[in-house]
Amino acid sequence: MSADIAHELHGDREKRAATATTSARVRVVLALGPATAAAGVVWAFVQPWRLTLLDPHGQGFWWLVAEPPLYLVLVGVLFRVLIARALVQDLEDAGR
Amino acid sequence: MIVAGIEPRAEMVHWWFATAILVLGLLFLAETVVGPEVWARRPWRRYLWPGTMFLIGLLLWPVMALYTNSMIHMVAHGSWAQVLMLSGGAELGVVRGKLHSQYWRLTSAGALLVSGTAFLVHEQNGWFFARAAFLHHALGWTLIVAAVFPLVQAIRPRSTVAASGFAMTFLVVAVLLYCDRDSAAILGHFSQFAGVPHR
Numbered sequence: 001m002s003a004d005i006a007h008e009l010h011g012d013r014e015k016r017a018a019t020a021t022t023s024a025r026v027r028v029v030l031a032l033g034p035a036t037a038a039a040g041v042v043w044a045f046v047q048p049w050r051l052t053l054l055d056p057h058g059q060g061f062w063w064l065v066a067e068p069p070l071y072l073v074l075v076g077v078l079f080r081v082l083i084a085r086a087l088v089q090d091l092e093d094a095g096r
Numbered sequence: 097m098i099v100a101g102i103e104p105r106a107e108m109v110h111w112w113f114a115t116a117i118l119v120l121g122l123l124f125l126a127e128t129v130v131g132p133e134v135w136a137r138r139p140w141r142r143y144l145w146p147g148t149m150f151l152i153g154l155l156l157w158p159v160m161a162l163y164t165n166s167m168i169h170m171v172a173h174g175s176w177a178q179v180l181m182l183s184g185g186a187e188l189g190v191v192r193g194k195l196h197s198q199y200w201r202l203t204s205a206g207a208l209l210v211s212g213t214a215f216l217v218h219e220q221n222g223w224f225f226a227r228a229a230f231l232h233h234a235l236g237w238t239l240i241v242a243a244v245f246p247l248v249q250a251i252r253p254r255s256t257v258a259a260s261g262f263a264m265t266f267l268v269v270a271v272l273l274y275c276d277r278d279s280a281a282i283l284g285h286f287s288q289f290a291g292v293p294h295r
Contacts, residue, residue: 062104
């Protein structure tokens with residue numbers, strides 16, 4: 001085997017390893033938002049009384065504003081849309 | 097007092113700050129996963145977490161001014177506001193290129209240390225007095241121990257362990273703040289002097 005072919009094979013292996021690392025990072029970044037939103041949904045099911053919007057009668061203004069499980073869902077969705085999407089694009093560009 | 101009638105309950109304010117700190121944690125974690133070079137590819141992204149930290153510090157001032165349960169509460173909230181603004185401001189200076197030393201990260205270590213100490217000092221009750229007291233102790237010690245992460249980052253800026261630890265600290269703090277209730281039991285314990293419990 002010539003040194004050129006060996007070098008090419010080694011280069012291919014490095015490239016595959018780099019691609020695998022990038023795709024793992026992409027998956028983690030893309031999962032952060034949905035995982036946060038999912039935590040909010042689980043919390044809403046476990047403690048439905050935290051969502052005063054489900055039974056708004058007799059609730060004061062602040063109790064209607066304070067919906068912590070919804071905050072988690074909102075943060076998760078916004079992170080996915082505003083941060084993760086652009087970040088993944090840059091990550092893939094950097095990996096090329 | 098008129099303000100007391102219209103201002104939100106302390107637990108709600110804790111949940112709002114928990115949300116802001118959760119955002120910080122996610123930003124730190126994302127930066128750690130992709131690395132600082134990829135994170136800095138878009139200029140606006142570099143300003144995100146230092147700006148958020150500065151904003152949290154800024155928003156702590158009205159908390160200090162309006163929630164005047166005691167002098168020590170005011171001092172605690174005021175010191176958090178100052179150290180978070182210092183840390184956020186220093187990091188803003190670094191990303192803008194006005195400040196150059198890696199040791200500016202020490203301001204974050206100082207912020208965690210001061211915040212942790214303030215949590216412990218301004219909680220007058222024991223761990224199992226009520227949930228709020230338990231969380232104050234837990235938050236205080238978490239922050240003091242976690243101050244080691246930005247300390248390591250100041251010495252070894254590329255340490256992934258330190259960056260991950262720093263990010264996870266904010267997620268843990270967010271969870272603890274979300275657990276806060278004005279008067280609730282903790283692991284079956286609730287002092288008779290802690291008021292009327294609610295879930």
